[in-house]
Amino acid sequence: MSTLDVELNGEAVHDIDAPDSFVTDGPFPVVLDNSGRSTHVHLHFDDDLDRVARVEEGNHFVADEATRRVHVSTADVDEPVRGKLKVVTGYGSNTRYVDVRIDPSPESSNESVAVDETLSAPPERAPEAPRGQRAVNALDRLVQRGGTAGAALGLVAIAAGVALALVVDSLLVSVAVGLALMIALGAVLLAVT
Numbered sequence: 001m002s003t004l005d006v007e008l009n010g011e012a013v014h015d016i017d018a019p020d021s022f023v024t025d026g027p028f029p030v031v032l033d034n035s036g037r038s039t040h041v042h043l044h045f046d047d048d049l050d051r052v053a054r055v056e057e058g059n060h061f062v063a064d065e066a067t068r069r070v071h072v073s074t075a076d077v078d079e080p081v082r083g084k085l086k087v088v089t090g091y092g093s094n095t096r097y098v099d100v101r102i103d104p105s106p107e108s109s110n111e112s113v114a115v116d117e118t119l120s121a122p123p124e125r126a127p128e129a130p131r132g133q134r135a136v137n138a139l140d141r142l143v144q145r146g147g148t149a150g151a152a153l154g155l156v157a158i159a160a161g162v163a164l165a166l167v168v169d170s171l172l173v174s175v176a177v178g179l180a181l182m183i184a185l186g187a188v189l190l191a192v193t
């Protein structure tokens with residue numbers, strides 16, 4: 001991967017030292033190496049390059065004597081694309097232009113993708129299992145998901161609730177147990193689907 005190195009604040013405040021030209025055949029980083037005080041750097045591609053190269057953010061803060069890597073993504077091109085990268089520091093007080101050329105990638109120009117005709121056909125659905133087998137499959141999925149302990153505790157809780165409702169003989173307790181049964185049934189259905 002090619003790297004575009006840019007030195008900031010090298011000889012003077014807001015100084016920009018960058019190569020006159022840069023050539024790449026794919027994505028690349030712009031390495032902003034700050035030799036002095038913290039600064040803001042603005043990166044901008046001209047119209048020709050802007051169609052095939054992208055920087056997520058145009059403005060970048062580089063701390064005192066720090067280095068910041070800015071990723072530039074590029075689109076696949078069929079023929080070389082030329083343009084300028086504008087590098088600005090000091091809120092416009094200093095500007096430097098780099099001639100950039102993006103060449104076709106060697107991998108993309110030699111590769112072809114074969115498409116099988118079966119990809120356009122809808123997937124075949126498995127035949128539906130008989131009703132009894134579906135229940136067995138649902139219980140099997142519940143056990144495979146580790147729901148055996150939860151199912152056993154749920155059954156014990158339901159049995160205790162039904163026993164309590166029969167012993168107390170209260171409408172409120174019967175409604176509460178019925179509600180608990182519906183919640184338990186819903187949980188079991190969620191667990192097996």
